[in-house]
Amino acid sequence: MRLYHHPLSMNARRAVMAALHLGAPVDLVFVNLQKQEQSQPQFLEMNPNHRVPVLEDGDFHLWESRAIMQYLADKTPRQTIYPTDVRGRADVNRWLFWCSQHFTPAIGTLNWENLIKPMIGRGAPDPVEVKRGETLLREFATVLDAHLANREWVSGEALTLADLSLAATFGCAGPAKAPVSQYANLQNWFGRVQALDAWQKTVFRQ
Ligand SMILES: N[C@@H](CCC(=O)N[C@@H](CS)C(=O)NCC(=O)O)C(=O)O
Secondary structure, eight states, rough: OOEEOOTHHHHHHHHHHHHHHHHHOEEEOOOOTTTTTSSHHHHHHHHOOOSSSSEEETEEEEEEHHHHHHHHTSTTOOOOSOOOOOHHHHHHHHHHIIIIIIIIHHHHHHIIIIIIHHHSSSOSSOOOHHHHHHHHHHHHHHHHHHTTOOOSSSTTTTTHHHHHHHHHHTTTTTTTTOTTTOOOHHHHHHHHHHHHHHHTTTTOOO
């Protein structure tokens, strides 16, 4: 299998972390987003949304990072990070959807305004958007922080796809200047994820 990614993409990172943690047989393929390789016809044939990550498994192309995580886990015998019982799986799925719908857009807004826009010459952060991002972040970080008050991991007793997905997003909080230092439970949980090999191996080093 091939996993098309970019090392600075939080969305690609969660799929890469899942692949590494599962020991899935994937070769990483670098897509140069700065050079718009994701908009070339060959790439668009795999993903018309011009985005990484994309997983290639023979003639099957799968996009959407969390769908890729689920697919890789389902293909891995005796994996432990995507429960197979109905409730356990539903709980992980709940957090994966929440991550996609709420948590990532909150941090993603600040990431775009405070980091990416200035970096690629698209102008200064828009204060209205920054405020909107901070309001969203406050709402959702409060939910996750309270959830983690007496838990080590987001779902169940051990690491799951939910942790990898949420941590990939949370990892952008610093560079995105997202105000998250006051969320102690969230910070402690993040420290646990950062100790994982899959996290360490996907830290971007120039
Ligand atoms: N919902 C998608 C989002 C993917 C996404 O936005 N990827 C960004 C990088 S973080 C990208 O490839 N952007 C390139 C572009 O928009 O042209 C997922 O979770 O996979």
